[in-house]
Amino acid sequence: xxxxxxxxxHLVRRRGQEARLRCSPMKxxxxxxxxxxxxxxxxxxxxxxxxxNIIDESGMPKERFSAEFPKEGPSILRIQxxxxxxxxxxxxxxxxxxxxxxQYFGPGTRLTVL
Amino acid sequence: xxxxxxxxTEISVVEKEDVTLDCVYETRDTxxxxxWYKQPxxxxxxxxxxxxxxxxxxxxxxxxxWNFQKSTSSxxxxxxxxxxxxxxxxxxxxxxxxxxxxxxxxxxELSVKP
Numbered sequence: 001x002x003x004x005x006x007x008x009x010h011l012v013r014r015r016g017q018e019a020r021l022r023c024s025p026m027k028x029x030x031x032x033x034x035x036x037x038x039x040x041x042x043x044x045x046x047x048x049x050x051x052x053n054i055i056d057e058s059g060m061p062k063e064r065f066s067a068e069f070p071k072e073g074p075s076i077l078r079i080q081x082x083x084x085x086x087x088x089x090x091x092x093x094x095x096x097x098x099x100x101x102x103q104y105f106g107p108g109t110r111l112t113v114l
Numbered sequence: 115x116x117x118x119x120x121x122x123t124e125i126s127v128v129e130k131e132d133v134t135l136d137c138v139y140e141t142r143d144t145x146x147x148x149x150w151y152k153q154p155x156x157x158x159x160x161x162x163x164x165x166x167x168x169x170x171x172x173x174x175x176x177x178x179x180w181n182f183q184k185s186t187s188s189x190x191x192x193x194x195x196x197x198x199x200x201x202x203x204x205x206x207x208x209x210x211x212x213x214x215x216x217x218x219x220x221x222x223e224l225s226v227k228p
Contacts, residue, residue, distance in 0.1 A: 031214055033214055033215075033216070035216070035218075041220075042205065042218045042219060042220045042221050043159075043205065043207075043216075043218040044218070045215045045216060045217070048213060048214040048215060055213065055214070056213045056214065056215060058215070059215070089157065091159060093159075093216075095214065099209075099213055099214035100147050100209050100211055100214070102149070102161055102164045103149075103161075103214070103216060104161060105151070105158065105159035105160075105161070106158075107157070107158045108157055108158065108159075110157075
């Protein structure tokens with residue numbers, strides 16, 4: 001049973017470009033979460049999605065960031081017009097039937113903005 | 115407010131020593147879930163344990179043990195006979211049963227020296 005998959009593992013963008021991060025949950029999991037880990041900081045919740053629905057986006061920056069989890073395909077975290085402060089590790093997690101179930105994390109995407 | 119505090123930023127021990135990582139949490143909810151995750155130098159997040167607020171039994175898994183005490187709002191993690199491979203950042207996290215958001219502590223970086 002494959003774990004949570006994220007790609008790319010490393011992404012380099014120049015300021016002003018767009019970054020697209022992908023996440024495929026574990027098989028059978030319908031809840032997806034995105035977290036950000038800034039250098040020297042802990043993990044911060046960004047958004048919680050189920051298929052075709054955003055359940056909680058209280059941790060998402062108000063501008064430039066968006067997330068989706070379509071009926072078919074992976075969840076996407078999109079960052080428009082990236083700035084240096086967006087450089088971080090972005091982790092996706094998935095859980096099974098309930099939001100309080102254990103969240104299993106992917107390997108993360110390390111975003112570097114030049 | 116919900117909060118997780120890991121007061122120990124860094125701990126350094128010599129191999130075979132026992133070490134305890136502290137975790138103190140704050141929540142007004144009566145139903146909640148506590149977690150520990152390990153982040154080795156390779157960067158991925160590895161799930162270690164999930165505990166619900168109604169189960170105060172201590173748990174042991176090999177060299178790992180967890181002490182959950184609601185009276186002091188603590189969920190401490192002990193590694194017995196530490197090994198170099200235990201070197202990692204360890205995160206304690208809280209899910210307060212109001213959605214899927216995990217609230218993480220700042221992490222404790224454990225260094226086990228040979």
